[in-house]
Amino acid sequence: MHYILAMDQGTTSSRAIVFDDDVRIHAIAQQEYRQLYPQPGWVEHDPQNIWQSQLAVAQQALVKAGITARDVTAIGITNQRETTLLWDRHTGEPIGNAIVWQDRRTADFCAQLKSQHGQLFRKRTGLLLDPYFSATKLAWLLDHYEGTRKRAENGELAFGTVDTWLLWNLTRGKMHVTDVTNASRTLLFDIHRNRWDDELLDVFNIPAQVLPQVYASSADYGYTAPDLFGASILIGSVAGDQQAALFGQACHAPGMVKNTYGTGCFMLMQTGEHACESQHGLLTTSAAQLDKQPVFALEGSVFICGAVIQWLRDSLSIIKNSAEIETLATSVPDSGGVYFVPAFTGLGSPHWDPHARGAIFGLTRGTTHAHIARAALEAIGYQSAELLLAMQKDAALPIKELRVDGGAAVNNLLMQHQADLLGVPVVRPRIIETTALGTAYLAGLTAGIWNSIEEIAEHWQTDRIFEPMISRDEAAQSMFNWSRVVRGCNPWGRD
Ligand SMILES: Nc1ncnc2c1ncn2[C@@H]1O[C@H](COP(=O)(O)OP(=O)(O)O)[C@@H](O)[C@H]1O
Numbered sequence: 069m070h071y072i073l074a075m076d077q078g079t080t081s082s083r084a085i086v087f088d089d090d091v092r093i094h095a096i097a098q099q100e101y102r103q104l105y106p107q108p109g110w111v112e113h114d115p116q117n118i119w120q121s122q123l124a125v126a127q128q129a130l131v132k133a134g135i136t137a138r139d140v141t142a143i144g145i146t147n148q149r150e151t152t153l154l155w156d157r158h159t160g161e162p163i164g165n166a167i168v169w170q171d172r173r174t175a176d177f178c179a180q181l182k183s184q185h186g187q188l189f190r191k192r193t194g195l196l197l198d199p200y201f202s203a204t205k206l207a208w209l210l211d212h213y214e215g216t217r218k219r220a221e222n223g224e225l226a227f228g229t230v231d232t233w234l235l236w237n238l239t240r241g242k243m244h245v246t247d248v249t250n251a252s253r254t255l256l257f258d259i260h261r262n263r264w265d266d267e268l269l270d271v272f273n274i275p276a277q278v279l280p281q282v283y284a285s286s287a288d289y290g291y292t293a294p295d296l297f298g299a300s301i302l303i304g305s306v307a308g309d310q311q312a313a314l315f316g317q318a319c320h321a322p323g324m325v326k327n328t329y330g331t332g333c334f335m336l337m338q339t340g341e342h343a344c345e346s347q348h349g350l351l352t353t354s355a356a357q358l359d360k361q362p363v364f365a366l367e368g369s370v371f372i373c374g375a376v377i378q379w380l381r382d383s384l385s386i387i388k389n390s391a392e393i394e395t396l397a398t399s400v401p402d403s404g405g406v407y408f409v410p411a412f413t414g415l416g417s418p419h420w421d422p423h424a425r426g427a428i429f430g431l432t433r434g435t436t437h438a439h440i441a442r443a444a445l446e447a448i449g450y451q452s453a454e455l456l457l458a459m460q461k462d463a464a465l466p467i468k469e470l471r472v473d474g475g476a477a478v479n480n481l482l483m484q485h486q487a488d489l490l491g492v493p494v495v496r497p498r499i500i501e502t503t504a505l506g507t508a509y510l511a512g513l514t515a516g517i518w519n520s521i522e523e524i525a526e527h528w529q530t531d532r533i534f535e536p537m538i539s540r541d542e543a544a545q546s547m548f549n550w551s552r553v554v555r556g557c558n559p560w561g562r563d
């Protein structure tokens with residue numbers, strides 16, 4: 069039997085899962101780690117915390133599965149994307165903390181660049197000039213630590229997203245590499261030519277010397293240092309978590325769509341060799357690549373999804389754990405006219421407003437915790453529905469179903485609400501750990517465990533299908549109400 073160790077380094081936790089070649093899960097180990105909020109709108113992670121927690125869960129997963137490193141055919145890495153790190157090539161010492169994808173500190177910088185360079189970035193990278201992506205975060209690190217830009221020019225520093233940081237540590241500095249899916253989220257990568265772009269680097273004054281090499285997602289990424297797991301293991305894949313999930317959901321044909329309900333919500337549609345340019349606030353991005361041939365996806369990114377449930381738990385204490393939200397929300401027949409827009413870190417697709425902030429509308433004397441809980445769950449559905457509506461307009465491909473995964477996809481009330489709003493079936497697979505599964509498949513392809521995409525797709529199995537239950541008129545009215553409350557989330561009118 070072959071075992072694959074998938075490392076899934078997420079925004080709030082590091083996870084490791086051991087799969088076998090029959091796609092059975094043998095062990096899961098998970099560790100939450102510290103979120104740092106040094107100023108309003110800023111979000112950071114300690115780089116050593118990212119690495120140590122990921123290493124620890126990978127070691128624990130092997131122990132739990134009752135196997136050793138010698139039993140593992142390959143490791144697959146998948147990761148929170150865009151989060152930006154810079155470190156010393158000689159000592160491995162990080163320059164400051166990792167600036168997390170949710171961090172808004174470069175909003176003003178992006179606004180300054182937008183009018184002159186917006187179109188250029190859109191064409192080459194498929195992205196918008198938004199603080200979400202890595203480039204302005206990297207420029208911020210280079211600008212705010214004394215002498216850093218000079219050291220970067222001298223080739224002393226290495227930039228990486230989380231995948232690159234993990235790979236560097238796993239190989240003890242031998243590999244300074246990323247994959248196309250992660251590179252495509254930096255604002256520095258030409259997705260059509262599959263390479264870093266000098267003109268884009270110049271806009272931010274970023275020296276090319278800091279950049280990692282870019283490989284296909286399924287490729288030989290070297291071997292782990294022997295002391296980490298007791299023997300060297302082949303690293304067979306690297307992919308950003310959302311593209312890994314698209315692969316894990318077996319969305320291999322153009323027009324197939326998945327939505328991952330984690331901290332944020334990320335909906336991706338596979339568009340094959342066609343890089344579909346959005347006219348409706350979506351992103352064009354690289355999908356997982358098996359070779360040099362580019363594959364594209366259309367993406368909608370919502371920043372706050374399951375995180376709103378965590379907020380109700382940790383900041384308002386109206387639930388004790390995430391699962392309680394469903395019981396509380398089901399205790400009322402509807403939200404009682406309450407709408408909750410969780411724009412805590414601005415709005416992503418399709419609005420792209422870094423200055424918007426969260427708001428609850430429609431409160432009355434009769435509003436209870438249950439109404440707010442229900443409105444919070446519904447907000448996840450509304451935000452995702454906006455993405456699918458935009459995709460339908462952009463891609464002109466018939467969307468037959470939405471495949472779902474991620475922590476909040478276990479919530480049946482939310483899934484039913486989603487199907488009602490969309491008017492297409494929402495399909496939950498048996499394995500909702502599709503992010504880890506996606507990178508496991510990619511690593512397995514490198515190692516020769518599987519030989520084709522078709523072979524992989526055969527493993528996909530349905531857990532439950534949610535069919536739409538309300539009329540299309542009712543759904544349209546709800547979406548209209550939602551669009552009105554969203555507009556109320558930036559009353560200051562800041563651009
Ligand atoms: N039963 C539930 N209903 C709604 N949300 C849930 C439920 N269980 C977990 N979640 C949410 O799912 C998220 C975790 O999902 P996960 O896929 O692990 O996220 P990430 O990879 O972003 O860390 C949390 O934000 C949590 O609040």
Ligand SMILES: O=P(O)(O)OC[C@H](O)CO
Pocket residue numbers: 077078079080147148149150169308309310330331332369
């Ligand atoms: O860590 P997740 O699962 O919330 O995913 C984060 C995304 O990759 C950000 O783009």
